[in-house]
């Protein structure tokens with residue numbers, strides 16, 4: 001039986017980075033990927049990068065059909081680059097096939113040809129990602145009009161009317177994007193509160209802006225049935241005890257994503273799942289089987305590409321560093337929702353600070369007063385920064401506004417370095433930029 005020092009199941013962000021780095025150390029590495037269309041993983045092929053490319057092209061006013069072609073060219077180039085990044089390493093091998101465990105140290109791979117092969121690994125890393133959750137609703141799974149996020153980005157033409165199930169990350173980003181391309185978008189969500197984790201003033205502002213863009217929200221609903229009509233889909237839902245229907249050309253299901261563990265043969269190993277169906281790991285990403293680690297979405301927790309990358313850092317530090325990096329040290333994880341403009345946050349917001357009884361000084365500024373927002377032509381938004389009045393350290397920031405996804409990283413760094421907010425207030429920024437607004441917002 002063929003043996004490798006390292007086997008990585010799935011070509012995800014953390015896994016491919018680990019493969020490249022282990023190969024650079026001269027170790028033998030096998031990466032098994034089940035789809036030739038997924039070299040490089042979810043992010044570059046069907047998620048972050050294609051969706052952001054489509055979002056930007058919607059803002060530029062490019063026709064949807066042309067934007068889809070541009071997106072395909074970009075992902076093809078990225079996929080090719082990612083494949084060679086690993087496969088061209090002298091001690092790395094990429095195999096096209098679907099892997100499952102036979103025991104803690106052995107996997108069986110069903111190759112593209114249908115042939116099966118068994119391979120032993122001293123260390124095995126599971127990086128199989130996540131897949132869309134399709135809720136149990138009568139007629140939903142069977143509907144020919146249903147799209148997941150991948151299919152939504154691969155349509156030949158823009159749907160005139162689109163219903164989106166779920167007002168989470170994908171629901172918000174795709175609603176904002178499809179409305180900009182010219183579709184009539186309706187969003188349905190079981191939650192009564194819009195963006196329930198955010199402060200009321202922020203969520204109300206975003207709700208109003210998206211509504212102004214023509215998006216209709218129906219919150220606190222229960223979808224009870226999906227029916228295929230001759231050329232449309234009809235969604236039946238209950239709201240405040242009343243039955244209502246909405247018709248559309250397509251129905252995008254964006255109700256969360258679950259770890260890919262099915263068919264992995266975990267029952268043949270000591271690897272256990274947690275109560276949410278994710279692979280159970282410790283603070284160092286070790287599974288319950290010795291010599292097996294899990295990386296990225298499959299191990300539960302926040303589903304972001306940068307978390308998968310950080311998982312790589314934790315594991316590589318065990319193998320080649322001091323072994324000190326761990327999941328529980330990852331306290332300040334910023335996030336951005338790429339609506340137009342984007343919502344970004346790191347650390348506490350007001351509602352969380354109040355719930356925890358933490359005292360704060362609030363700095364707030366409307367984006368209308370920021371020159372760069374005017375230059376871009378979108379003055380929607382708000383900066384909110386919470387500061388500890390005693391230490392002057394930043395407790396958290398919520399930024400809804402153009403380029404907030406850049407500014408938030410600057411604030412996260414200042415928080416990690418425990419800088420006083422006055423440092424950001426008095427910093428010399430280039431002009432015109434959205435970060436220079438920190439001069440003004442922090443003046444109070």
Ligand SMILES: Cc1cc2nc3c(=O)[nH]c(=O)nc-3n(C[C@H](O)[C@H](O)[C@H](O)COP(=O)(O)OP(=O)(O)OC[C@H]3O[C@@H](n4cnc5c(N)ncnc54)[C@H](O)[C@@H]3O)c2cc1C
Pocket residue numbers: 009010011012013014015032033034035038039040041042043046047048049051052097098099100127128129130149150170260263264295296297298302303304305306308
């Ligand atoms: C539409 C969308 C937009 C997103 N936008 C963002 C964003 O802007 N920013 C952000 O940070 N995150 C975003 N995310 C989340 C992000 O894409 C994921 O968190 C990230 O890609 C997870 O990477 P991973 O390392 O867990 O594995 P993945 O990149 O998911 O890789 C898993 C790989 O394993 C392969 N595989 C699965 N099972 C097997 C098997 N048995 N054998 C062999 N191969 C197998 C799969 O084919 C796949 O290639 C988005 C997600 C979606 C769906």
Ligand SMILES: NC(=O)c1ccc[n+]([C@@H]2O[C@H](COP(=O)([O-])OP(=O)(O)OC[C@H]3O[C@@H](n4cnc5c(N)ncnc54)[C@H](O)[C@@H]3O)[C@@H](O)[C@H]2O)c1
Pocket residue numbers: 135165166167168169170171173188189190191223254255256257302303304335336337338
């Ligand atoms: N910008 C980014 O970083 C980015 C962008 C897209 C996706 N992602 C990642 O991908 C993951 C998956 O995204 P997502 O939007 O599918 O999940 P999500 O968890 O963000 O949102 C799911 C939404 O669906 C709603 N929902 C659940 N069941 C429902 C039902 N039966 N009917 C109506 N609504 C229902 C939930 O209330 C929730 O609002 C996210 O958790 C995120 O980590 C990140």
